Amino acid sequence: MFYSNSVDSPNLFVIEPSNPARSSTEDLCQLIVSSTTDLWRKLHGCGAVLFRDFDIKTPEDFEKVALSLLPTKLAKQYPGGAPRKKLTERVWTSTSFSSYMPIPAHTELSYFPNIQPSYIFFYCWKSPEWGGQTPIIDMGSVLKDLPASLVDKCRQKAMVYSMLSTEKPQRFFDIRLFQWPWFRKSKTWSKTFDSDNPDFVEKKCLATGQQIKWLEAPGKDLIVETKAQSIIQHPITAEEVWAGFSPLFHIWGMAIEALFVTLHQRTLRSFVVLFLLWLVTVIQQIFICMCNLWNYIFKDKLNLPSWFPGNRKILDVCFEDGTSLRPCEVFWIIKAYWKNTTIFNWRDGDVLLLDNKRIGHQRLPFKGNRRDICTAFAK
Numbered sequence: 001m002f003y004s005n006s007v008d009s010p011n012l013f014v015i016e017p018s019n020p021a022r023s024s025t026e027d028l029c030q031l032i033v034s035s036t037t038d039l040w041r042k043l044h045g046c047g048a049v050l051f052r053d054f055d056i057k058t059p060e061d062f063e064k065v066a067l068s069l070l071p072t073k074l075a076k077q078y079p080g081g082a083p084r085k086k087l088t089e090r091v092w093t094s095t096s097f098s099s100y101m102p103i104p105a106h107t108e109l110s111y112f113p114n115i116q117p118s119y120i121f122f123y124c125w126k127s128p129e130w131g132g133q134t135p136i137i138d139m140g141s142v143l144k145d146l147p148a149s150l151v152d153k154c155r156q157k158a159m160v161y162s163m164l165s166t167e168k169p170q171r172f173f174d175i176r177l178f179q180w181p182w183f184r185k186s187k188t189w190s191k192t193f194d195s196d197n198p199d200f201v202e203k204k205c206l207a208t209g210q211q212i213k214w215l216e217a218p219g220k221d222l223i224v225e226t227k228a229q230s231i232i233q234h235p236i237t238a239e240e241v242w243a244g245f246s247p248l249f250h251i252w253g254m255a256i257e258a259l260f261v262t263l264h265q266r267t268l269r270s271f272v273v274l275f276l277l278w279l280v281t282v283i284q285q286i287f288i289c290m291c292n293l294w295n296y297i298f299k300d301k302l303n304l305p306s307w308f309p310g311n312r313k314i315l316d317v318c319f320e321d322g323t324s325l326r327p328c329e330v331f332w333i334i335k336a337y338w339k340n341t342t343i344f345n346w347r348d349g350d351v352l353l354l355d356n357k358r359i360g361h362q363r364l365p366f367k368g369n370r371r372d373i374c375t376a377f378a379k
């Protein structure tokens, strides 16, 4: 085994083969099995381990590598609701999202503490032509860089995340559904939960600590809520870390993230996306304010169609006492994420292992037809 400093970051430990003739999938699996204790120590010390220049050619090879480290703990069912395709029994594609859009930093399923994976593997099957990196973020340092007022607030109050799933696919004026040149349709609850039975959905949610609210009647549109602390203690190292709040839940998250992405990528396309995301967010925000004002003045809720801007949000977040997270607070969080980010370019065959309780990840926009990054999750 050869430890390399090819990526300069205290959070990323790179392992490369010392002998190019011994770089097959089987060689890497043997290496992992023979140095498991050492690997766990490195992972919990740095937060992330990258296996580079091994001959990992397919998702099946990747699954073998992941299984050699965690033979019994890899998930066979994806615990979240992000759009992914299953490739093998324990491997999925990364979230399918338009190539020009950023995915802000988060720890996987931070909004879902009961089923949040402890570890997440990434595998680069085919690297993108340009961009498309998966920057990693040290959540211990993020916590130290957040303003004391926000940290105090987060210590006192948990956050409540809500996700809307509809009965039928519907188009909403919501920034999270924006897809040039218009908006894509929402995901139905039957697709999210892989069942047409409202009772089954209710039982499944309650069993994993989620609260559910059927709008109008059971079987109609559904809001699922989870409560999660924003600051947690790492279960192994006992370090206090930021839990990895996902800015996507706040309507300003995408626009603010796009600002940092544009400062980093500085392409014409990123400036155009930045402009569009700000435009859509401002319009959505204006309509939300108008709806709130109407409700405040006339007390009677407006009977607006669901697609009407401001009427429904596909995702939302607030503190447990009902107070909202201010856009400036979302800005501080994203700024702290970018300050503590390590960015490296994917190479074909890379396998990245993250301690999901300490290291967050994001996705930068990319160019080209393919960006085949696969994932596997472990509790």
Ligand SMILES: [Fe+2]
Residues within 6 Å of the ligand: 106, 107, 108, 361
């Ligand atoms: Fe993710």
